[in-house]
Amino acid sequence: MIFNLQVNGTPRAVDVPADMPLLWVLRDVVGLMGTKYGCGIAQCGACTVHLDGKPVRSCVLPVSGVGTRAITTVEGVGETPQGKAVQEAWLAIEVIQCGYCQSGQIMSAAALLGRNPRPDDAAIDAAMAGNICRCGTYPRIRAAIKRAAGLPTEHV
Amino acid sequence: MPAARRGPAYGLLDAGDLTDTSRRRFLVSGALMMGFAVTGKAWAQNKGRGEQPTLRAITPGGPEQGAAFQGFAPGGFIRIPREGKVSFIIPSVEMGQGIYTGEAMMMAEELELALEQIEVVHAPADEKLYSQPILKSQATGGSTSIRGAWKPMRQAAAAARTMLIAAAAERWRVAPDQCFADQGRVYCRTNGLSLPYGALVDAARGRPVPQEVPLKTPGQFKLIGRSKQRVDTPAKTNGTAVFGIDVQVPGMKVAALAMCPVQGGRVKAVQDRGVKQVPGVLGVLRIDDAVAVVADHFWAAQKGLQALDVEWDLGPLATLQSNHVRDRLVAAAENGKPVLGRSVGDADAALREAHSTVDARYDLPFLAHATMEPVNATVHVRPDGCDVWVGTQVPAAAQTRVAKAVGLPPERVFVHNQYLGGGFGRRLVPEHIVQAALFAKQVPFPLKVIQTREQDIRHDLFRPAYHDRLSMGLDAKGMPVVFTDRVTGGSVLADGSFLEEGLPEGTLDSDAVEGVAETPYAIPTVRVDWIHERSPVKVNWWRGVGPAANVHVLESFIDECAHAAGQDPVVYRLKMLRNNPRGRNVLKMAAREAKWGSSLPPRTARGVSLHQSFGSYVALICEAHVTPVGEIELRRLTAVADVGVAINPNSVIAQIEGGVIFGLSAALYNEITFTDGRVDQSNFNDYRQMRINEVPPFTVKLMESEAEPGGIGESGTVSAAPALGNAIFAATGIRLRSLPFRRQELMEKGAEKNIIAGTAAVAGLSAMLAGDAGEQA
Amino acid sequence: MRRWLRISLGILGILLVGAALFFFLPARLDPVQASVRQPRGAALIERGRYVATASDCVACHSVPGGRPYAGGLAFNLPFGTIFSSNITPDRQHGIGTWTDAEFVRAMRHGVDDQGRELYPAFPYTAYANLSTDDILALRAYLNTLEPVAKPVQANGLRFPFNQRYLMRAWKLLNAPQHPWQPDPQRSAEWNRGAYLVEGAGHCAECHTPRNFIYGLVRSQAYAGAVTQGWKAYNITSDPESGIGNWSVDELARYLGTGHAPGRGAASGSMGEAVSLSLSKLTPADLRAMAVYLRSLPPKNTEAAARVERNSPAMAASTLYSPGQAAAHGNMPGLRLYESACASCHGWNGEGVQSRYASLRGAQTVNDPEATNLIQVILRGTSIETQYGHATMPAFGASFSDAEVAALSNYVLQHFGNKRPSVTPERVARARAEGR
Numbered sequence A: 001m002i003f004n005l006q007v008n009g010t011p012r013a014v015d016v017p018a019d020m021p022l023l024w025v026l027r028d029v030v031g032l033m034g035t036k037y038g039c040g041i042a043q044c045g046a047c048t049v050h051l052d053g054k055p056v057r058s059c060v061l062p063v064s065g066v067g068t069r070a071i072t073t074v075e076g077v078g079e080t081p082q083g084k085a086v087q088e089a090w091l092a093i094e095v096i097q098c099g100y101c102q103s104g105q106i107m108s109a110a111a112l113l114g115r116n117p118r119p120d121d122a123a124i125d126a127a128m129a130g131n132i133c134r135c136g137t138y139p140r141i142r143a144a145i146k147r148a149a150g151l152p153t154e155h156v
Numbered sequence B: 001m002p003a004a005r006r007g008p009a010y011g012l013l014d015a016g017d018l019t020d021t022s023r024r025r026f027l028v029s030g031a032l033m034m035g036f037a038v039t040g041k042a043w044a045q046n047k048g049r050g051e052q053p054t055l056r057a058i059t060p061g062g063p064e065q066g067a068a069f070q071g072f073a074p075g076g077f078i079r080i081p082r083e084g085k086v087s088f089i090i091p092s093v094e095m096g097q098g099i100y101t102g103e104a105m106m107m108a109e110e111l112e113l114a115l116e117q118i119e120v121v122h123a124p125a126d127e128k129l130y131s132q133p134i135l136k137s138q139a140t141g142g143s144t145s146i147r148g149a150w151k152p153m154r155q156a157a158a159a160a161r162t163m164l165i166a167a168a169a170e171r172w173r174v175a176p177d178q179c180f181a182d183q184g185r186v187y188c189r190t191n192g193l194s195l196p197y198g199a200l201v202d203a204a205r206g207r208p209v210p211q212e213v214p215l216k217t218p219g220q221f222k223l224i225g226r227s228k229q230r231v232d233t234p235a236k237t238n239g240t241a242v243f244g245i246d247v248q249v250p251g252m253k254v255a256a257l258a259m260c261p262v263q264g265g266r267v268k269a270v271q272d273r274g275v276k277q278v279p280g281v282l283g284v285l286r287i288d289d290a291v292a293v294v295a296d297h298f299w300a301a302q303k304g305l306q307a308l309d310v311e312w313d314l315g316p317l318a319t320l321q322s323n324h325v326r327d328r329l330v331a332a333a334e335n336g337k338p339v340l341g342r343s344v345g346d347a348d349a350a351l352r353e354a355h356s357t358v359d360a361r362y363d364l365p366f367l368a369h370a371t372m373e374p375v376n377a378t379v380h381v382r383p384d385g386c387d388v389w390v391g392t393q394v395p396a397a398a399q400t401r402v403a404k405a406v407g408l409p410p411e412r413v414f415v416h417n418q419y420l421g422g423g424f425g426r427r428l429v430p431e432h433i434v435q436a437a438l439f440a441k442q443v444p445f446p447l448k449v450i451q452t453r454e455q456d457i458r459h460d461l462f463r464p465a466y467h468d469r470l471s472m473g474l475d476a477k478g479m480p481v482v483f484t485d486r487v488t489g490g491s492v493l494a495d496g497s498f499l500e501e502g503l504p505e506g507t508l509d510s511d512a513v514e515g516v517a518e519t520p521y522a523i524p525t526v527r528v529d530w531i532h533e534r535s536p537v538k539v540n541w542w543r544g545v546g547p548a549a550n551v552h553v554l555e556s557f558i559d560e561c562a563h564a565a566g567q568d569p570v571v572y573r574l575k576m577l578r579n580n581p582r583g584r585n586v587l588k589m590a591a592r593e594a595k596w597g598s599s600l601p602p603r604t605a606r607g608v609s610l611h612q613s614f615g616s617y618v619a620l621i622c623e624a625h626v627t628p629v630g631e632i633e634l635r636r637l638t639a640v641a642d643v644g645v646a647i648n649p650n651s652v653i654a655q656i657e658g659g660v661i662f663g664l665s666a667a668l669y670n671e672i673t674f675t676d677g678r679v680d681q682s683n684f685n686d687y688r689q690m691r692i693n694e695v696p697p698f699t700v701k702l703m704e705s706e707a708e709p710g711g712i713g714e715s716g717t718v719s720a721a722p723a724l725g726n727a728i729f730a731a732t733g734i735r736l737r738s739l740p741f742r743r744q745e746l747m748e749k750g751a752e753k754n755i756i757a758g759t760a761a762v763a764g765l766s767a768m769l770a771g772d773a774g775e776q777a
Numbered sequence C: 001m002r003r004w005l006r007i008s009l010g011i012l013g014i015l016l017v018g019a020a021l022f023f024f025l026p027a028r029l030d031p032v033q034a035s036v037r038q039p040r041g042a043a044l045i046e047r048g049r050y051v052a053t054a055s056d057c058v059a060c061h062s063v064p065g066g067r068p069y070a071g072g073l074a075f076n077l078p079f080g081t082i083f084s085s086n087i088t089p090d091r092q093h094g095i096g097t098w099t100d101a102e103f104v105r106a107m108r109h110g111v112d113d114q115g116r117e118l119y120p121a122f123p124y125t126a127y128a129n130l131s132t133d134d135i136l137a138l139r140a141y142l143n144t145l146e147p148v149a150k151p152v153q154a155n156g157l158r159f160p161f162n163q164r165y166l167m168r169a170w171k172l173l174n175a176p177q178h179p180w181q182p183d184p185q186r187s188a189e190w191n192r193g194a195y196l197v198e199g200a201g202h203c204a205e206c207h208t209p210r211n212f213i214y215g216l217v218r219s220q221a222y223a224g225a226v227t228q229g230w231k232a233y234n235i236t237s238d239p240e241s242g243i244g245n246w247s248v249d250e251l252a253r254y255l256g257t258g259h260a261p262g263r264g265a266a267s268g269s270m271g272e273a274v275s276l277s278l279s280k281l282t283p284a285d286l287r288a289m290a291v292y293l294r295s296l297p298p299k300n301t302e303a304a305a306r307v308e309r310n311s312p313a314m315a316a317s318t319l320y321s322p323g324q325a326a327a328h329g330n331m332p333g334l335r336l337y338e339s340a341c342a343s344c345h346g347w348n349g350e351g352v353q354s355r356y357a358s359l360r361g362a363q364t365v366n367d368p369e370a371t372n373l374i375q376v377i378l379r380g381t382s383i384e385t386q387y388g389h390a391t392m393p394a395f396g397a398s399f400s401d402a403e404v405a406a407l408s409n410y411v412l413q414h415f416g417n418k419r420p421s422v423t424p425e426r427v428a429r430a431r432a433e434g435r
């Protein structure tokens, strides 16, 4: 089936099965490798992308469920003010270790700031607890989100 | 291949840009490299091979392509071109520990470069060139990278600097000591001239190699010891960093696997009717113990798998049950033949004469690594060569193992290492790379093989399970006079796939007792031994290696002894640290930072752990609350470390934070169990990981130190479990002696126990923390 | 005295003979014949396939990962374990040698080809309602399957339940004595629905409570029951505890897709029934079933389980963030929800990832006993229809009883506005009961 997707502002027509998860469409068909496979069961958040600015787990989202919504991946999120702020804060706080989970972390964080520009700890937990980091960068993720939001941070 | 990955200021250079030394080039310039040995054992120096370091062109087609490198390449680590950034070829692999930056900083320090002036390159597989002096192979693990690189890498850079300065001095006809290097240029003090390195490369290449170059002292460091932004992180914020799983090569196809559910089983029959009808599927490949569906993309391959019907010969492990493993360990501890790990004095006699004794048994489970990036490899086998794109901790082992598997000489196998989405030891074994190669050799195109998360967990090579029996003899004051520990468990070296010939009877695998044989404490009489009970499944190192298991047991047991002696656990340890100033200092500082001894709400308490592993000292204090139904809530974490010189302090702190969280995840949630030979766990739903909402405020402090740098990638992990277990005991009075900590047990035993929580300040505690009471004790 | 003794003995003898005859007389085998309307060839096979689908044979006669219809699924009953049989046409292990008459007898009367009584885990009390034509069509379809030479595991039933002949007595009490007859007073649609619900669909098997000898309690038909730790809800037309306020459309949609907006999604064995059977029925049949179900006499069973369509906590939340006070004082529950659940289910009941993740209006999050809620957390669930596929992983291995209780209470309160009442002990029981 042909699906007309909007990926990071670029129209992309893909001919794939309707039940193919968006994750694999992005990675193996569109060729954008920034979105990661971590679990395939919506438990780790590594595959997080935005549909119209809202975070979804692309590993369990069939491409047929995207519809006309605009897809933003980690490759394009820097074009949004929140995404840019998050990426800068991530570097300033030196959040990243192996980096494999970080595309998803950055996407979740950018979406959080998009709906809540000044998140408190509870809001950060609610938005970020679905993203696993095996390297344990959580304290810095918390600090970096606050920094991106212009809030005071304790860390580093 | 995707184009070069660059961060804003510096970053990774695509190894494809660095073309290989051609044969002709080698003949012309070969002599140059001869004898470039600053120290006898210098790492990555050519040991008379007369050859420039090989950086294979990354495109298939091999090393013959591309022009020769026009510049100065003193040894395996450094390439200074006529124009542009200096390349550092980093032999350790980057799996999150920040080693690319750490090793680059060490070289840049001596080569007088700013980090903005360099690029880093993944080293190719080359055992001769990049064998690491501690592990004695081209491998990254065991927190050895910085320790191994500390001298040779700085020496290599210092030698290069010396040659550049000599070249400039000759050009200006001044004495070399009139010149100095800074920020990639050589300056002359007398004539005020300066030249960039690029202008000196040809002259430098002809210079004799200095035999002895003094290295900077810590007081002279400009980079080392200052927190610098990592070179690999910019690409990791915008999706451009390439991990093994992200590799795309022209013509590549993707495979999904059916793997025998029981380790050691075999494929009996394959029914693949209907598989090829699945759109996108190209075919089905088979090896001994797995079947691959090859397709245009991973999803089609997985769909194809659903139509596949494989009959397995499950092999001898089909009856393996977890409780049998445990029973066998216990029986071996009883009847097995111990191998001595360390013995000081007559432990049996000392135990008999002790005023009192404390005994305990501890159990540790099998553990999976569960790196965020599931294992994968992309392999292209051609009649004349083979390319492997993978993120591995052992590029050279991957090269030889793949060569054997595909029937090519090792030098025809080109391992293109990529970023690792976590290592933790998982990628110290190349099994999955060999598996991919065995499939790939059946097809003419490059094949990417990805294991699913479930396969990554179920077909991991696990951290061995252990059973420990400990005794401590105490004197009349409750202080330890004799300590014994009998460790029973598998050996990674022997039961994994590292030593094919196994471990000769009676030989010690030092990993099995590391962390408990040598302890920070002064205990006059010690006996630590090990009973090798072969693991039924293959095993592998896991972050923290031996110490992660043994320090947990030791530090929990020391805590038991402190409580048995009615003493505060920190004070008790300080008394035993009288000969260990570094250990004492980190412990005291941690106790102060964590407000050890101040009162806490009911069922809330602090636990402590201390260890010296990998050349670093770490004290961790964990404050935890245990609810009446056994839920464990972390309240505060405080770590103090003395790692010697911290190359990039912010990265060191990050490693301790991450390491502790990694260790806590395992302590709280992780174990691998077997039912009928099958692993019961599968994915993050049942192999649970800590999440951001469980992590409390976390403070990490580093001691100022000029000592040689210690390893740090695993230290935090080693600290984690005992500190938490000790906090749980202090909060509930319940000592959980097996991992992971069973919350169910805390609930069941919860109500009746005496609560020690909020231990009142012990007399003299504050004085001891502030002053030197430790020495007097 | 002796005479009395003789009379007593005589009566006893007659009773024994009668009992012997009742229990041991070989089962009758009536000849069977398809009606003139029975299709032939491919059409017959197609009809049989449809009957097999509507009867959901594959659900019980297969094991996960095994070959379909080859049997082996374990039923853990209070009396022991029964394994489903191999119904592929394999001549040794399957039903390849059975005659049509034997097959019809098995479906109607629960007797195998050897004349042995079958246990009612095989729902012949419902299948007895199928027409002879449908049964023969089913037989024709099963004959087209590939034979699987897989032996069936022996049942592990305790005495006296392992004495098959005793089933005759059970049948006397529980099996319908007459085949199902259409009700001429009702519409053809209603009658079609009744035929499907009472026959192939065997809905009562799960939704009607059972008595102590495991027979269905007809007076409480479709009032809901718990089997193997899962609750089949009240599906009578009671508006409070049943499906009385569902429209026929909603019901038909739920049956066919496992979901209806504002009604939540099917999980557990209902999810399986939808995936394997109901989603493959024609829209007309689904409607007919819905029409019939809507007509079932109301039984008010659990007023406390009244479905709350818009709890205050849901109303205060958005899809991506919980409203203020979302913790309801249950921090452990909130933490688990945000860790493992929120990325799919969201916070306002709508579901982030798919329609199957929506919790608004679902019975499962409104049942204060939390029977299915606990099971679905422990064991996960999955559903696959032509309208989509969704899987929820199992958390039983990594969440403690206390954690499952905290999470269940959190969900009940947030999405169902129910008072938290799940205890760790309750979860421990659910672990033991469920499958």
Ligand code: FES
Pocket: A036, A037, A038, A039, A040, A041, A042, A043, A044, A045, A046, A047, A048, A057, A058, A059, A060
């Ligand atoms: S890969 Fe999608 S959530 Fe883990």
Ligand code: FES
Pocket: A096, A097, A098, A099, A100, A101, A102, A132, A133, A134, A135, A136, A137, B096, B372, B421, B422
């Ligand atoms: S940075 Fe490695 S998993 Fe998060």
